[in-house]
Amino acid sequence: MTENKSVKQMIGKVFIDIADAIETGQFGAKIKVGLTTLGSEHGVDNLVKGAELAAKTSTDFDIVLIGPKVDTPLEIVEVNNEEEMHKKMEELLDSGYIKACVTMHYNFPIGVSTVGKVITPGMGREMFLATTTGTSSAHRVEAMVKNAIYGIITAKAMGIENPTVGILNLDGARQTEKALKELNANGYPVNFSESMRSDGGAVMRGNDLLAGTVDVMVSDTLTGNIMMKVFSSYTTGGSYEALGYGYGPGVGEDYKRVILILSRASGVPVVANAIKYAAGLAKGDLVEVAAREFKKAREAKLDEILKGLSKDTKKAAxxxxxxxxxxxxxxxxxxxxxxxxxxxxxxxxxxxxxxxxxxxxxxxxxxxxxxxxxxxxxxxxxxxxxxxxxxxxxxx
CATH class of the missing domain: 3.30.70 (Alpha-Beta Plaits)
Incomplete structure (x- = not known):
């Protein structure tokens, strides 16, 4: 009886491995997702526990910790400090050993910013915040137009074929809307949503934030960063981020690494979710989706539209x-x-x-x-x- 049970377990594992291989496209090996473990305000153990939680609840990827040696069944690449940790992370990403990595306090180049993912309190919907860290452009409206594209790219990489888009009612929102509508008219599809308020429109109110009216909510990065903090820690008082998926992947034209950001205040549940988010983006081939979407946007005269946003031309006139x-x-x-x-x-x-x-x-x-x-x-x-x-x- 024991032998038959053991054989059944072995057969079951074989079928699970085959299914994993078909899903990931990697026969004989699952994709690997990294997590750096230095820099958290809650200590190394907080990050390791988040990784272990992700490993327990997901079986289609492996996790590689980059940091000091700790007691865990997960794979560890040992480093001694944060500078060495980020260098090792980049090395592992560039070599292809890991397909994505979750980290903290990482500097992206200008033109790259992160797309966060939250769970809205009104309806419990998942929503992408575009963007939450980094700088898409030094020009506010140009940055918000790019943020919209970054959000669309991320949502598509996560399996949403035609994500709905809304623009938060901030300075620059109307110019952003106009630019995106022009881009849409030129052949780059932007699926504008309607505000839940009676007057509708693609410019979203605070109510839409709480309800998750859209798949992608566009704002400037500083506002997105504040929203991310509020959504993730409104139940805890701010010192411990307990909800959501973190500040998300850095997206930008020709940016080749899948690096996701956590706050130093991110707690165990957010760490676990961020790792799953990273795995989803790796499987959805974020880099390839970005290249494809940028090509379409360029063909729809993105450069000309962005150039026309400069206020200097109007002032001179x-x-x-x-x-x-x-x-x-x-x-x-x-x-x-x-x-x-x-x-x-x-x-x-x-x-x-x-x-x-x-x-x-x-x-x-x-x-x-x-x-x-x-x-x-x-x-x-x-x-x-x-x-x-x-x-x-x-x-x-």
Missing amino acids: QEDEGEITAPPKEVVTGSISGIDIMDLEDAVKALWKAGIYAESGMGCTGPIVMIAEDKLQEAMRVLAKAGFVAQEGGIC
């Missing part, structure tokens, strides 16, 4: 025109939304130049330009031609 004075004052009961706060006064001056009296204001969904009701359509045409709003407009 305004300086050449000299001082623009307002037309005679009118009663302004009509309004146009969809203009970025940074462009609001320039939009007003563009209307003045066209002979339309206008004032700037703030509506419930953000900045607005206020004009006379009977001049709404004409004002919309002027603003669309000048590039302040999308062609379809946003008359309130």
